Amino acid sequence: MQTGTKISGVLHVTLVGWALFGGTFRSEPLPFEVQDVSVISAEEYAALTAPKQAPEVVDAPSDLQQPEQPDDQVAVPAPAEPEPEQAPPEPVAQPEPEPEPQPDVVAEPPDPEVVEETPTLEQPDPEEVALLPPGPRPQPRPADRVAPQPVAPPPPDVKPDDVDTPPVSAEEGAEEQQPEQEETAQKEATDQIVTEAEESPDPAAQSSPRPKSRPSRPKPEPVQTAEQEDPPDTSPNTQDAVEDALAEALGGAQAAPAPSGPPLTGGEKDALRIAVSNCWNVGSLSTDALNTTVVVSVAMQPDGRPISNSVRLLDSSGGSSAAAQQAFEAARRAIVRCGAKGYDLPTEKYGQWQNIEMTFNPERMRIK
């Protein structure tokens, strides 16, 4: 055997031995993090996640959603139950004796006596209540008014009105004295009719009413334009941006001295639409009138108020002539009533809204 071969063999054996036992291929496991994971079922997961959703819907006073009591007489004593719970005047009285004991306060617990008396006063006599039809008293509806969007109840010291009006008070030192104005707010409203059968037995409200936002009014453009109005827009959300851009572009591009001003922006038209909607009461209309769409024209004064005797019925569709007349009268009431203080329209664009054609389409109101 050649010497070179021996040397090679020895070196290879040495190399293999070093690789196996010298630490090149470590048998120790790589670093590994272990976390304890417990497997849960879908039901358990739903139960765990459910409480996170519940607080979103619990927002209204529970009284409105109380399931009705089938017996009117039985329901009457209910107010007596909370009385004992209100009895904690004692905790209030306890801290006081420390600095200066007042035996009179502690000695007269009148509340328990009232609790004792109340049920006896309200014991119903079946024969004597005959004049009052028995049975569960109709549950109060969430609100007596149905509006396009739910409206929260106004503060108690605010005058209810068809429009929201911020308070204005005389301010000393102001550059321009503004007439004082009483704060008004819209009446409480829901967005759909809820029948007794549809009321949820769950005392918690299913949704919280959101106050309606007032559409923003853009700043008036300094340059007037002669461009005319678009046809009636049926999808304001998609066209608003286009109309705003068009109005801005035209207002900046043309310097014609026409008094009409640039076209109304989508926001300005929406503001007018919402203002009229707040007074368009279809609750007293017949079924036939609710199937009738009317087109009404009205001439406007520069201060935004409609000229009452200018309201005309231009066209109607879907119902009889009598129904059209009822629908027209409801539309006329809406225009005149909500415009009594003047619609919020840009004065510099008076030419654009001097004459308005309003189409009152009750299709969406039929399904309320």
Next chain:
Amino acid sequence: MMKFLTSLFLGTALLVAPAQAQNQPLRIEITEGVIEPLPFAAPNFVPDTPAAAEYSAQLARVVAADLSGTGLFREIGSDAYISQVSSFEAPVQFADWKAINAQALVTGAVNVSGNQLTVRFRIWDVFSGAELGNGLQFAGTTDGWRRMAHKVADQVYSRITGETGYFDSRVAFVSESGPKNQRRKRLAIMDYDGANVQYLTDSSAIVLAPRFSPTGDRVLYTSYESGTPRIYVLDVGRVQRRVLQSQEGTMSFAPRFSPDGQTVLYSLAQGGNTDLWSMNIGSGQSARLTNAPSIETAPSYSPDGSQIVFESDRSGTPQLYIMPARGGEARRISFGKGRYGTPVWSPRGDYIAFTKQNKGRFHIGVMRTDGSEERLLTASFLDEGPTWAPNGRVIMFTRETQGASGRSALYSVDISGRNLRPVRTPDGGSDPAWSPLQ
């Protein structure tokens, strides 16, 4: 030359555009409105004579109560009035009524001469400053002053809503008194608002389910006077009755007049089976309409008299079916969960009201005549027996409370489900039947 023409065209366009802008109106579409009672004022009617003074306020109060009771109107109290109506012919001070947000105004005058009462009235759209229709005048006796007030209210309702009113109508019902295990039942009739109650029978026998004739002068009802249920017809004016169906060994119940008043539909139980029959009132001839081992009952005609809606358990549970008025193949129209019964066709023909029992609760509901658009209007321990107002917009029904001391009372509800309210009766009440307009 080309530049000149182009400039001319552009100049013309710029001149014409503003003119067009001035001529074309702004167009918007209103698709959302509000649903709320319409505020109105009904000041006391002006008395033309001293003797009319006692009626001036009473008439206005009944008119206002009628309108407010619909849930579609809300009266503005007289304490809010800025001006008073002292003369029927004087111009209306619209600004004063606008200021208190009265959208409609009813002005009237009343004249009494002997026992003759004359009522004149006008209806105003306050914000438009226009009269709604022309003034009207009703004349009658002083005894009928409430009815005249109802007629005025019907006109106001009709002119504002466009629908026929229902105030000048009556309700037949079963008056119930005494404890539940010894309930005394009498047939009674009253104005729709609970006034002028009259008893038509005594409490010696149990009476059930009165039904008005199309002219309102007769009432069909079921009585246990003979020991088994029999159908009687009663002349309301003369308070005279006669048995309509008395076949031995049978029980007859659930009668209903046809729209022409010539035929009566009813259920006949014979040999343990209940089927629908019809009877010609003039000839007394009866005809079987159904022949099935199941229970068929509670028939009700369509307004044109061509079809019948009824209740049957032929599918296993009580459901609603429609068939031709002379019998024939029936088609089922109720498919929801629960049991359906006591169907009644609306006088307008557009809806069918019914009683539904589901999950231990009773409901009054309405559905289209093909069974679609079912909507439950009420929910309680026991609601049953709907009857339609003459204009088909309001439903009256029986509500009974739970327990040994439970009582029956009449309730009414708008077909939208709004304005659920009790109907005043001197005692308990059940099985209401609304008359046509008088």
